[in-house]
Each structure stands twice: as C-alpha cells, then as structure tokens.
Amino acid sequence: MLKKILYADSGNGHTQEMLKTLQDIPAFQNCDLTILHVVSPQSSADALETKWEEGGKILGEIVKNVNIDPAKVSTILRQGEPKDVVCQVAQEIDADLILMGSRGLKRLESFLENSVSQYVFQLSDRPMLLVKDDIYIRRIKRVMLALDKSEAAQYALELTINMLKDYREAELYLVRVNPDLDANVDLSRTEMEQNSILAPALAQAKRMGINAHCIVTGGKPGKKICQLAEEKDIDLLLLGSPDRRPSIAKSLVDLDRLLGSSLSDYIRVNANCPVLLVRK
Structure with missing residues (x-):
C-alpha cells in the first residue's frame, strides 16, 4: 500500500x-x-x-x-x-x-x-x-488508531496494519470514542476487546503479529482522542478523515470546511504528536 x-x-x-x-x-x-x-x-x-x-x-x-x-x-x-x-x-x-x-x-x-x-x-x-512545528519527533513505537464505522476508518486500519505488520517494536492502541457513552465510563479489558468496532481490528492486528490493545471510552471524540494520545505518550496518531464534499465541489474551496469544523481538523490542530489523516 x-x-x-x-x-x-x-x-x-x-x-x-x-x-x-x-x-x-x-x-x-x-x-x-x-x-x-x-x-x-x-x-x-x-x-x-x-x-x-x-x-x-x-x-x-x-x-x-x-x-x-x-x-x-x-x-x-x-x-x-x-x-x-x-x-x-x-x-x-x-x-x-x-x-x-x-x-x-x-x-x-x-x-x-x-x-x-x-x-x-x-x-x-x-x-x-x-x-x-511545535512537537518533538521520536522514534515511532507507540501508535494510536482511532476507529469508527466510516469507510475512511477502515482504510486507515488497512494502512496501519500494513505499516506495522513487520515492525516488531510497535505497540498499537485501537481506540473507539463513543459520544453516547459517559466520558468516565469504566469498561473491563474483555468488554473493550469485544466492542463491535474494535474486535475485528484487534483480531486482524493479532494475525499480523502486532502487539495491540483496545480502548473504549465516551465523551467528545476530538478532545478525548487528543487526551488519550497524551496520556499514552503516543508517537504517531492515525484516523480516517471522510471527504464529505459533494463531487461537484471537489475542485472548489469550501469556506466552512477551511474554517475547520471536522473531527480530523480538531485533531490536526490539537494533537501533541504527528497525525496521519487517511482518506479514500
């Protein structure tokens, strides 16, 4: 890939x-x-x-x-x-x-x-x-992938798996932030690994020999993902970034989008590590 x-x-x-x-x-x-x-x-x-x-x-x-x-x-x-x-x-x-x-x-x-x-x-x-410009670049060992139900997120998963499958030093955190859950929800490891979105990703990562963990939590996705990246001392953060523009506008600059109201824009600005945004 x-x-x-x-x-x-x-x-x-x-x-x-x-x-x-x-x-x-x-x-x-x-x-x-x-x-x-x-x-x-x-x-x-x-x-x-x-x-x-x-x-x-x-x-x-x-x-x-x-x-x-x-x-x-x-x-x-x-x-x-x-x-x-x-x-x-x-x-x-x-x-x-x-x-x-x-x-x-x-x-x-x-x-x-x-x-x-x-x-x-x-x-x-x-x-x-x-x-x-204001972040410190480190050897990539701790990688975080934020997942949801979007096609872009699935493509981000494929890219992450292909990137890490032969890289034994990597530790992968699969994250699902559900805005319908309480921000302080405390789920067991088993409950997180059985999450309907993370479970298939975890299985795929393990098949490729990747050391992976699951995190399921609630709250505002952008803020929570940035918070988790800081808490886990993440070296590289990946997430899918769906292109929501209608096809007729793909060659035009949309002021609302340039003002940055999307999740990926929030994370691009606020994350304290390099961010890989994936579209398909």
Whole structure:
C-alpha cells in the first residue's frame, strides 16, 4: 500500500526528522520518495533566478540529510502557488502518502493566513502525515488508531496494519470514542476487546503479529482522542478523515470546511504528536 511518498518541503526541520524516523519502519524502507520544493511567483526575473538557485540547493541538502538510497529518491523543483503545486504533484506521481509540515493554525487563522497544509488537507484525496512545528519527533513505537464505522476508518486500519505488520517494536492502541457513552465510563479489558468496532481490528492486528490493545471510552471524540494520545505518550496518531464534499465541489474551496469544523481538523490542530489523516 505504501509505495510512493511525496515530501513537500516547507523548511520545517521537524518534517525531515519525521522522514528519517519513518525509515526505521520496514514498510517505508522500499518506498520511492519524491521531494518537492516550490518556488513562489516572483516580481522579477532576477528574483526568480535567485529563488530557483536557492531551491536547487535546498533539495540537494534534503537528499543529503535524509540518508536514503539515491536510486529511490527523485526531486522536483517547480514554480507556482505551493498549495496548488503540492496537490498537482501528488496526483501526477500517484502518491500514497503526502508528508508535510504544519503550523497547527486554528480554523479562521489557517484560512486568513493562507495555510498550505490546511488547503492541501481539505482538497487532496491522499493520506497526509502532518508534522506540526511545535512537537518533538521520536522514534515511532507507540501508535494510536482511532476507529469508527466510516469507510475512511477502515482504510486507515488497512494502512496501519500494513505499516506495522513487520515492525516488531510497535505497540498499537485501537481506540473507539463513543459520544453516547459517559466520558468516565469504566469498561473491563474483555468488554473493550469485544466492542463491535474494535474486535475485528484487534483480531486482524493479532494475525499480523502486532502487539495491540483496545480502548473504549465516551465523551467528545476530538478532545478525548487528543487526551488519550497524551496520556499514552503516543508517537504517531492515525484516523480516517471522510471527504464529505459533494463531487461537484471537489475542485472548489469550501469556506466552512477551511474554517475547520471536522473531527480530523480538531485533531490536526490539537494533537501533541504527528497525525496521519487517511482518506479514500
């Protein structure tokens, strides 16, 4: 499932650290990597030439820093609006994952400040691994997957299983937050493992030799998931992010969605670890 990664350079050192960390996971070691740097439109030909030269040097430094087999790395230097170019290149190379930095701006801030990651998050149909500027990147050992009944959640489960199946150091937490349950509900381990949504996921994880645990709780899903990620000291958080836009609007920017009212948007902004948002 993971064959092509698009690394969209934002000048964020944490994102490079994340890319290095992914190389410890067997599922990522044979991926083809495309590193993209976008030169924004310039006011003069001289300014453009300068930025173009700088972009080439930046790409060279990234390739050197990430220490990946050169045969599996390609670079793209392109002029345009970064938010548009990232989406275009992801389609062109048929990326299985977009990796990019995020300032973690909230709702209206993100829209008004023209956030590239927010724009790509709303308009791309590719899984995205977002790395905020203010978080600490660690070796990935403790992974959390939030599940519900959506198709996107099931695809997130497939991606998680494929990512961790040969990675013996991983510990996977399967989480179901039911808003109809009391936030302080205290279920036994057996009750949690028999949850109708988590039980099949747990069985699938165990078949692949993944060390997995179940957590079932109540409360507001976004807030609770972020709280659990902090309590369990999670290194990577995954969840499905359904695309609710009608097909006629897929090429348009929807103001309500850019203002960020969705669960995945809340977690993108508030989680204290890298977040992988999965769409299908």
